[in-house]
Amino acid sequence: MAAEGSSSIDALGQFQLHPALGGIGASVNFTQSNLMMVVASLLVLALLWFGMKPRAMVPGRLQAAAELAYESMMSMCVEQIGPEGRKFFPFVFTLFFFILFGNLLGVFPYFFTFTSHIMVTLALALLVFVLVTAVAIKEHGLHFFSYFLPQGIPMVLAPLLVVIEVISYLSRVISLSVRLFANMMAGHVMLEVFGAFIIMLSGLGWLGYFPAGLSFGLNTILIGFELLVAVLQAYVFAVLTCIYLHDAVHLH
Amino acid sequence: MSQDDGDPGPSFEDRLKVARSKQGLDAPPTPPGQDGLGGSAWGIGARVGVELVSALVVAVAIGYGLDRIFHTTPILTAVFVPLGGAAGVANLWRVFAPKQSDRG
Numbered sequence: 001m002a003a004e005g006s007s008s009i010d011a012l013g014q015f016q017l018h019p020a021l022g023g024i025g026a027s028v029n030f031t032q033s034n035l036m037m038v039v040a041s042l043l044v045l046a047l048l049w050f051g052m053k054p055r056a057m058v059p060g061r062l063q064a065a066a067e068l069a070y071e072s073m074m075s076m077c078v079e080q081i082g083p084e085g086r087k088f089f090p091f092v093f094t095l096f097f098f099i100l101f102g103n104l105l106g107v108f109p110y111f112f113t114f115t116s117h118i119m120v121t122l123a124l125a126l127l128v129f130v131l132v133t134a135v136a137i138k139e140h141g142l143h144f145f146s147y148f149l150p151q152g153i154p155m156v157l158a159p160l161l162v163v164i165e166v167i168s169y170l171s172r173v174i175s176l177s178v179r180l181f182a183n184m185m186a187g188h189v190m191l192e193v194f195g196a197f198i199i200m201l202s203g204l205g206w207l208g209y210f211p212a213g214l215s216f217g218l219n220t221i222l223i224g225f226e227l228l229v230a231v232l233q234a235y236v237f238a239v240l241t242c243i244y245l246h247d248a249v250h251l252h
Numbered sequence: 253m254s255q256d257d258g259d260p261g262p263s264f265e266d267r268l269k270v271a272r273s274k275q276g277l278d279a280p281p282t283p284p285g286q287d288g289l290g291g292s293a294w295g296i297g298a299r300v301g302v303e304l305v306s307a308l309v310v311a312v313a314i315g316y317g318l319d320r321i322f323h324t325t326p327i328l329t330a331v332f333v334p335l336g337g338a339a340g341v342a343n344l345w346r347v348f349a350p351k352q353s354d355r356g
Contacts, residue, residue, distance in 0.1 A: 160335075167311050167332075167339035168346075174306035175343070179298070 009196040011189045015116055033114040040101035040114075044094075069097065073238070080242035084249050088242075091131065095124065096238035103184060103230030107223060115233075116184040118177060125177035128241050136248035147251055176240055183233045187226045194219045299347060304340035311336020 019026035020035040051066025059067055073093045077085035099115055106113025114120050136144045148165040149158060197215040201208035262270075315332030319325045 163335050164339045164342055167307055167314065167336055168342045170314075171303070171307040171310040171336075171339060171343060174309050175302045178306060179302050182302070183298075 009193055009200075011192045011196075014188060014192055015185070032112045033117060033120070036102065036105055036112045036114045037098075037120075040098055040105055043101050043105075044097040047097075069093075076239065077242060080239060081246045081249060085242070085245070088135075088245050092238050092241055092245075095128070095241060096234055099124070099180065099237055100231060100234035103234055104227070106184065106188065107226050107230065113184050113188060115180055116188055118181045121177040121181040122173070124180075124237070125173045128176060128244065129173045132241075132244045132248045135245065136251065139249055140251055144251065147247075172240075172244060176237065180233050180237055183229050187222070187229055191219060191222055191226065194222065296348075300344060303343040303347065304337070307340035307343055308333070308336040311339060 017031040017033055020030055020032040024030070025035075047062070047069070048066050051062040054060060054063055056063060070093070073096060074086070074089055077089045077092050079085075081088060102113065102115045105111050106116065133144075136147070148162050148169065150161055150165065153161055194215045198212045198219070201212035201215065204212075311332040312329060315329035315336075318328045318332075322328065
């Protein structure tokens with residue numbers, strides 16, 4: 001996390017992958033990113049398992065959290081997709097909480113944010129994209145391809161617009177993945193940079209204490225901001241998935 | 253609590269909703285065609301950038317790939333770049349279109 005030398009800030013070093021779990025992890029390329037994914041998944045499962053264990057009429061804190069999670073996701077699915085949204089609830093729920101816990105775990109010191117890697121977010125976006133396309137083809141058969149031809153346009157323009165629509169459709173993968181990845185990465189780079197400022201400025205002697213304190217204060221605010229971004233981006237990912245699923249189910 | 257008992261004003265749910273939205277606890281109610289990022293200027297800016305660039309990236313990738321296949325190196329990339337820009341604008345239109353019925 002710290003600056004490499006006295007005058008250089010290693011802002012991207014934090015995103016490097018290292019084998020986790022010692023020799024076993026190294027032999028199967030199990031990195032700290034994978035470890036955090038497992039941790040995030042286990043935490044979600046633990047929240048639901050231990051939250052719903054009491055099955056109390058008046059929920060405790062954990063049960064309230066689990067119920068709130070369930071209900072908010074369910075209402076989002078039904079609102080965005082329509083009554084058919086219930087079918088996709090498990091998928092959207094899993095996606096949202098996997099990303100949310102991944103983002104939130106990244107805020108803790110020494111933890112790794114697996115959503116700050118484009119490969120991870122791209123895989124998630126591709127999963128969504130393939131699912132959405134599969135759902136659309138299953139629901140509508142070959143009629144699905146009429147999606148790429150906007151209604152009520154002159155046929156002369158059709159070849160041009162079909163290409164544009166196809167590009168626009170494909171660009172969902174990129175925009176979905178880049179949005180999450182860029183937000184998470186930018187936040188952590190900023191934290192790293194201001195963290196390095198603290199160390200470098202406080203090494204300057206009494207002259208640097210005030211700016212170092214400023215950097216510390218800014219970093220504190222940034223952590224709060226990062227929490228907001230973590231929740232917001234997970235939410236945006238889930239909502240966009242729902243919107244795409246709505247398009248797939250209803251076509252136009 | 254007790255002073256509210258005789259008050260026939262808005263229901264508890266309504267007041268809770270107002271209080272929550274005032275405190276920023278609830279996401280502002282979003283129209284069905286838009287996501288939560290539509291609100292702030294920062295969000296809109298990020299959204300615009302991502303949508304435009306991602307469409308362009310896809311278009312360049314398609315154009316470059318087709319060029320590689322058909323050995324027509326600059327032509328198809330050059331054709332697809334403006335199409336990608338148009339697709340980006342189409343993306344934006346889909347997000348920020350004034351009427352709500354147009355989502356597809």
